[in-house]
Amino acid sequence: MTDYNFAYLDEQTKRMIRRAILKALAIPGYQVPFASREMPMPYGWGTGGVQVMAATLVPEDTLKVIDQGADDTTNAVSIRSFFERTAGVAVTEATAEATVIQTRHRIPETPLTEGQILVYQVPIPEPLRFLEPRETETRKMHALEEYGLMHVKLYEDIARHGTIATAYAYPVKVEGRYVMDPSPIPKFDNPKLDSAAIQLFGAGREQRIYALPPHTRVVSLDFEDHPFDPSRADHPCALCGATDSYLDEVITDDAGTRMFLCSDTDYCAGRQAAGHMGAAQAGAA
Amino acid sequence: MYVAVKGGARAIANAHAWLAEERRGDPTLPDLTVAQVREQMALAVNRVMAEGSLYDPDLAALAIKQARGDLIEAIFLIRAYRTTLPRFGASRPIDTAAMACDRRISATFKDVPGGQVLGPTFDYTHRLLDFALAAEGITPDAPRAPAPAGPVPHVTGFLNREGLIQPEPETDATPPDLTREPLELPADRALRLQALARADEGFLLGLAYSTQRGYARNHAFVGELRIGAVAVEMDIPELGFAIEIGEITVTECETVNQFTGSKTEPAQFTRGYGLVFGQTERKSIAMALVDRALRWQELGEDFVGAPAQDAEFVLYHADNIQATGFLEHIKLPHYVDFQSELELIRKLRRGVEAGAEGTE
Numbered sequence: 124m125t126d127y128n129f130a131y132l133d134e135q136t137k138r139m140i141r142r143a144i145l146k147a148l149a150i151p152g153y154q155v156p157f158a159s160r161e162m163p164m165p166y167g168w169g170t171g172g173v174q175v176m177a178a179t180l181v182p183e184d185t186l187k188v189i190d191q192g193a194d195d196t197t198n199a200v201s202i203r204s205f206f207e208r209t210a211g212v213a214v215t216e217a218t219a220e221a222t223v224i225q226t227r228h229r230i231p232e233t234p235l236t237e238g239q240i241l242v243y244q245v246p247i248p249e250p251l252r253f254l255e256p257r258e259t260e261t262r263k264m265h266a267l268e269e270y271g272l273m274h275v276k277l278y279e280d281i282a283r284h285g286t287i288a289t290a291y292a293y294p295v296k297v298e299g300r301y302v303m304d305p306s307p308i309p310k311f312d313n314p315k316l317d318s319a320a321i322q323l324f325g326a327g328r329e330q331r332i333y334a335l336p337p338h339t340r341v342v343s344l345d346f347e348d349h350p351f352d353p354s355r356a357d358h359p360c361a362l363c364g365a366t367d368s369y370l371d372e373v374i375t376d377d378a379g380t381r382m383f384l385c386s387d388t389d390y391c392a393g394r395q396a397a398g399h400m401g402a403a404q405a406g407a408a
Numbered sequence: 409m410y411v412a413v414k415g416g417a418r419a420i421a422n423a424h425a426w427l428a429e430e431r432r433g434d435p436t437l438p439d440l441t442v443a444q445v446r447e448q449m450a451l452a453v454n455r456v457m458a459e460g461s462l463y464d465p466d467l468a469a470l471a472i473k474q475a476r477g478d479l480i481e482a483i484f485l486i487r488a489y490r491t492t493l494p495r496f497g498a499s500r501p502i503d504t505a506a507m508a509c510d511r512r513i514s515a516t517f518k519d520v521p522g523g524q525v526l527g528p529t530f531d532y533t534h535r536l537l538d539f540a541l542a543a544e545g546i547t548p549d550a551p552r553a554p555a556p557a558g559p560v561p562h563v564t565g566f567l568n569r570e571g572l573i574q575p576e577p578e579t580d581a582t583p584p585d586l587t588r589e590p591l592e593l594p595a596d597r598a599l600r601l602q603a604l605a606r607a608d609e610g611f612l613l614g615l616a617y618s619t620q621r622g623y624a625r626n627h628a629f630v631g632e633l634r635i636g637a638v639a640v641e642m643d644i645p646e647l648g649f650a651i652e653i654g655e656i657t658v659t660e661c662e663t664v665n666q667f668t669g670s671k672t673e674p675a676q677f678t679r680g681y682g683l684v685f686g687q688t689e690r691k692s693i694a695m696a697l698v699d700r701a702l703r704w705q706e707l708g709e710d711f712v713g714a715p716a717q718d719a720e721f722v723l724y725h726a727d728n729i730q731a732t733g734f735l736e737h738i739k740l741p742h743y744v745d746f747q748s749e750l751e752l753i754r755k756l757r758r759g760v761e762a763g764a765e766g767t768e
Contacts, residue, residue, distance in 0.1 A: 127492065156590035161487040166730050167737025191744045198740055200416040228744045246734070257720055259593050285759050290748035309748035328730045330590040354751055372747055386744055 130177040130210040136160055140178035140332070144323060147334035152297030153265070154248050159330040169202060170327030172225050172244035176206065179223060179240060179323065185213045187221035192229035192369065192386035199227070216389050228291075230312040232368050232390040235320035237337060243306040245326035248333060250294045250304040270302050273344065281349055293351075296342045303333065303341075311353045311369045316341040358383040361403040363394035431476050445469035454657075454686025455479055459728065460486030461587065461606045462493075463656050463685050480608075484729050491587075498582075500641045500650055504660050504683075505559045509636040511687075514563045516629045516664055522560035527635060528687075563632040564662050564679065573664065573677040574707070593720055600702055600719060601695075605684055607726035609691045615716045616697035624714035626700045627666035628680060635659045635687050659684050661692040665700050670708035678707060698722065 128134065143157035162170040180186070186206055190199035194216040202225060203214055215221050218233040227244040235241060247253075251261045254272045264270070273294060280288045287293075293310035297303050305316055306324060316322070322335040335341060345351040356370040361382045368390055370383040382403065385391035395404070432439070446453055446469035456468040460483045468486060475481035511527025514520045526532075540546060567573040583598040586606075595603070604612065619626055637657050641650040663680040667673070680700030682692035701716035715721055725731060 133492070133494070156592060158588050158590050160491045161484075161729065162491075163488045165484065165736065166733025167735075168733065168740065170733075191741050195416050196741050197416040197420060201420060204417070228742070246737070258724070259720060284756050286755065288752060288756070290752040291745040307742075307745050309744055311748070328734055354748075354755070356747070356751060369744070370747070371743060372750065386747075 127209055129182070130180045130206065131163075132160065132174065132177045137178040140174055143332045144175065144178065144334060147323070147332050148321070148336050150301075151335055151339045152301030152303040152333060154326075154331040154333045156330055157332050159327045162327065164201070164205070166328035167246065168198060169225070169227055169244035171325030171329075171332070172227070172242050172327075173202060173205070173325075174327060175242050175323050175325035175332060176223065176225050177210075179242065180206065180210050180212060182210070182212060184222045185215050185220055186210075187215050187218065187224045187389075188226075189224065189229060189231070189387075189389075190227040191371075192231070193388040195388065217393075218387075218389050228307050228309075229369070229386060230308055230315040230318075232365075232385070232387045233393075234315075235318050237319045239320040241318070241320050241322045243308075243322065243324045245304070245306045245324045245329075245331070247292075248304055248324065248326040248329050248331040250292075250302050265301060268300070270296075273302060277344060277346070281346070286352075287345070287349065290354075294344050296344060297335065298340050299342075302344070305341075309355075309369055310343065310351075311355045313341075313343045313351070314353055356383050359401060360385045360391060360394075361401040363391045363399045363404075364401040365391070365394055365399070431474070440473055442466060442469045442473055445472050451687060452477075452479060452482075454688050455609060455691070456482045456486055458685040458688050458691060459483045459606055459608065460490065462486050462490045480728050480732050484732075487729055497642060499653070500643065502638045502640060502656075502658070504634065504638055504658070505562055507560065507634055507636040507638050507658075507660075508555065509560055509634050510657075511635040512560060512632070513634075514630070514632045516631050517563065520563050520566075520632075522556065529689075560634070562662065564664065567631075567664065567677060571676075574667070574673070574679060576679070591723060593723075595719055595723060597699075597703070597706075600723065601681065601683070601699060603723050603726060604682070604695045604698060607695075608728035608731070609688070609694070611726050611728070611731075612694040612698055613690060615701075615722065616694035618714065619697050619701050619716045624701045624704070624712055624717045626678075626680070626697065628663040628697050628700060629665070630693065631662045631664035631679075633659070633661045633689065633693065635689065657686055659686065659688045659692040661689075661696045663693075663696040663700060667707070672708035678703070 140157060143155045147153065147155045159171065160174060162173055164170060164173065186203065188194065188199045188203040190196040193199065206212060207214055218224065218231040221239065223240045223242065224231065225242045230241065249261050251264055251273060254276055255261050255264065277287050280286065289310065291309045292304055292307040293313055295303050295305055295313060295316060305313060316335060319337050321337055324333045343351040356372060358370060359366045360368060360370060362384055365385055368385045368387060371386045373382045373384060375382050446465050449472060452472055453465050453468045456471055456479055457463050457465065460468065467489065468482065471482035471485040472479065475485060509525055511529060512522065512525045514524065564573055568575065583602065586599060586602045635657070637655045639652045640654050640656055642653050643650045661682040665678045665680060667676055667678040669675040678700065680696035682695030682699065684692045684695065698716055701714070702719050702722065704711055704717050711717055
């Protein structure tokens with residue numbers, strides 16, 4: 124692909140995106156409008172994350188791409204090969220070896236460290252969108268720090284269901300100022316938003332970039348008498364026995380038998396290599 | 409024993425190979441050439457150029473061939489190509505009064521200076537399948553007439569001279585560029601028109617139709633519809649004057665809308681405007697009606713809550729590449745989020761069941 128610039132986008136466009144990223148880092152949790160470009164993959168496939176990635180990558184980087192926590196899901200494979208072709212950077216599946224990680228819907232289980240960048244693909248960046256469909260209104264609400272609507276929604280959940288009925292894309296407050304959508308990660312991942320790594324969020328179709336600098340205070344919204352609860356399936360992983368990881372539920376036969384496995388494939392493989400064993404492995408041995 | 413699903417890369421490669429084979433269809437039939445698509449599927453080519461925002465009939469024809477005739481997919485190919493093109497500069501505004509008209513009609517006057525020219529239209533064809541076309545081998549021959557000389561004045565200009573139609577403010581301001589700046593609201597008319605020009609034809613058609621049926625009715629007449637070639641000129645700083653760099657075909661529609669006046673404006677006719685690449689008549693008329701509906705604020709009309717009046721609603725949902733991407737992305741894996749919903753539903757049901765037992 125010699126016809127295209129390094130990492131696909133031209134340098135002018137990258138500069139524009141980098142300005143937006145810097146502004147986003149300077150105002151954590153604030154959604155910065157940017158002139159999103161049409162990419163060679165459809166809107167909804169991660170064009171925001173891909174543009175942020177293109178503006179962030181340098182030739183020395185080692186790239187990891189996950190979707191649903193796994194390196195081998197089709198869209199993760201596709202985006203990884205896109206950057207292998209257009210940027211020629213090294214790729215890895217090991218979280219610890221990556222300098223830049225692009226993700227859709229998960230945060231890796233292995234804690235990220237300083238110097239790493241985690242890039243999220245974001246479908247709807249506006250946490251207030253499903254309470255108020257108009258962008259002109261929600262921007263005003265953020266400016267005035269008017270988040271009563273969100274608290275009423277959470278309160279009504281508790282009144283009706285006894286618990287907050289949001290399982291993913293669970294809203295957070297950043298440094299005591301902006302309410303932010305952490306992208307559709309399961310709320311299990313929310314505590315990991317408090318991280319040593321730089322976290323960048325790109326929403327291509329909605330033309331927004333936002334960010335969390337390292338060690339930013341990120342609080343999942345809750346009430347004193349109904350504290351935030353990052354839940355997971357109450358099982359150990361069938362392959363590696365982990366009890367601290369987010370699990371996928373896999374149906375294994377027509378009778379509906381279920382098996383629970385780590386969603387983070389690198390984490391699971393690492394534990395198995397270190398000799399940890401789950402029920403399925405023990406049974407096979 | 410469970411084996412994790414692997415092989416995404418191979419599955420993708422195989423899917424692409426199968427797609428290529430399906431695109432070609434029966435290999436015993438001759439391959440469709442790009443020139444054939446360009447010449448014989450010209451209205452599809454026009455739509456792809458208009459909504460792809462790139463005037464290049466050959467590339468549009470190639471995109472249609474590659475997309476197996478799926479026009480939104482073809483528009484997407486053109487858009488993705490277009491973003492990679494460098495910008496040399498901006499042309500001068502095109503002068504549609506100097507258009508070499510293939511078609512030019514006014515519904516508001518029986519005859520107009522410059523004449524009514526039907527041109528190559530479906531309007532008065534009887535929609536009967538022409539089985540002779542299936543047998544091939546027809547080379548039609550249309551009668552010819554000399555082209556009318558000189559510029560063709562705009563019909564709305566006559567109303568303008570009488571002061572019966574609301575005047576448009578003239579400006580030399582550089583219009584905003586939707587493809588280089590994020591869309592921010594409120595959007596001025598230039599930006600709205602830009603968005604409408606690349607908007608999905610079907611979406612605009614539905615919105616325009618809704619205004620005719622009473623959702624913000626604006627009493628539109630087609631003051632003029634013209635289709636033809638215009639010159640594109642560009643100022644070359646090194647030369648100090650403008651030179652013609654090419655010619656494009658556009659469709660322009662100006663509607664004349666009845667208007668009985670508002671708190672701020674006197675009774676007069678008002679305007680809606682549509683301008684689209686290629687021969688794209690339906691789109692440009694729809695564009696003009698939606699443009700007019702979106703102008704309620706500047707004309708001091710009431711917002712009656714109709715979708716076609718709502719700039720945020722229209723502009724955020726008119727782009728078919730954005731819409732189709734987001735719509736179709738729900739077929740990508742979402743099992744992590746679905747798993748968290750499963751856990752939540754189970755938890756909520758456990759709570760209800762425990763509550764029911766407690767009251768027994």
